[in-house]
Amino acid sequence: MILILSLVGCEKSRSDPDTTEKEQVDDKKGVDSSTAGDYDSSLPADYEGTLSMWGWDDEYFKIVSEAFQEKYPNVKFEYTPVENGDLIQKYKTALITGGELPDIGWAVMAYRAGIFELDMWEPLNQEPYGFDISQVYECVRPQMMNSKGDVCGIEQSLAAAGLAYRKDLAMEYLGTDNPKELEAMFPDWQSFIAKGKEVYEKSGGKVYLWPGLADAQQFIREQQGISWIEGDTIHVTEALKHSLDIVCEFRDSHTSDTLEAWTPEWYEALGKGTHIFTGCATWSVAFEIEQYDPDGKDKGHWGLMSAPEGNILWGGTTMGITKTCKDKRLAWEFIKFATLSTEGAEALSKLGLLTTALKPYEENSDLGSYQSPWFGNQDIGRYYLDEIAPNIQGRKTSVNDSVIHEGLNLINASLRKDPDMTSEEALQYLIDYLLEELPDYNIE
Structure with a gap:
């Protein structure tokens, strides 16, 4: 089940920012991430856990999270829509006041450098994650790192x-x-x-x-x-x-x-x-x-x-894991699924978007193909790639x-x-x- 904690006006979801409410809360059965095993392998299909995140693309979140829940039906999400321009201040406020950060953080391109310098990110290129940045298109790599060279997030799609x-x-x-x-x-x-x-x-x-x-x-x-x-x-x-x-x-x-x-x-x-x-x-x-x-x-x-x-x-949004994340193993499983896996790329294709990961195109060549009636017979997916x-x-x-x-x-x-x-x-x-x-x- 996906929990919508608040509705805040954003580019693709225009609700009154002053009307926020907690619609529904389910009991969470937390699982100690230390029992989850190797970060490279998949989690057990019956794994239970809850992930929170703040974001501004409701449709992206819905498509990708539901695809993930087909694989892990006992995983729940708590999603809070926010304005993308407000997020850096929201992160800063939580860090200063000791407020709660989401388990998974988003960072839009326009504010990303500042967001990535905040002391809140897990370095995904280091252990236990061991992310190899050569897995994604070369053009997106510089924008996924902070000033120390650590990867703080992986692109949701190729912009x-x-x-x-x-x-x-x-x-x-x-x-x-x-x-x-x-x-x-x-x-x-x-x-x-x-x-x-x-x-x-x-x-x-x-x-x-x-x-x-x-x-x-x-x-x-x-x-x-x-x-x-x-x-x-x-x-x-x-x-x-x-x-x-x-x-x-x-x-x-x-x-x-x-x-x-x-x-x-x-x-x-x-x-x-x-x-x-x-x-x-x-x-x-x-x-x-x-x-x-x-x-x-x-x-x-x-x-x-x-x-x-x-x-x-032109644009782009990354997802990374915050240091305060309660289940980092589950968060990493979701990010791998959403940004690096063939299954995640297939979900992304429903939005007419392309993954930045290279391997999914090798495993399923059809993922690189996308046509819109507005562009006639031109395969614009292949042209982009x-x-x-x-x-x-x-x-x-x-x-x-x-x-x-x-x-x-x-x-x-x-x-x-x-x-x-x-x-x-x-x-x-x-x-x-x-x-x-x-x-x-x-x-x-």
């Missing part, structure tokens, strides 16, 4: 991202809807910009290549795989100048519209046929394109391709990356509102912002 494109618009304005031909057409962002200006003029100002500046800047800045912070140095110019330069050219050439990213207007534009391309992670298919382009299902509106200058990891993921440079994150994120959010808003703001001014604004917010760092 690889390339570009989705409207095939009807691509045929009309670019002359092809073939992903390989489009990739050849756009080897870099400069060729993309040149065509963007042409499309805008040809359409009479009605069609853009890209919807918004902030989502473009976020995509482009992740392509280089350069750590923003190393030691006491912030690599602003090396890591971020290129993305600011390109986004300003996007704006000035009308390659991009100026929709505010991730607003209702931005989402609704996916179904309006006014923007040819958008960044598209594995999770974007179900949660963005399929939701906001209802006509696209029957018409097979979309195609998937690699982006100019490389693909990225074979074409997009190999062309990703994972970036090692740092504790104060979130401060840089905030500065970039302010700059992107200014670029959208002020058409006269230059990339040089944007870069200097970011440098000044970081000098004030992080005075102990060298800004380069």
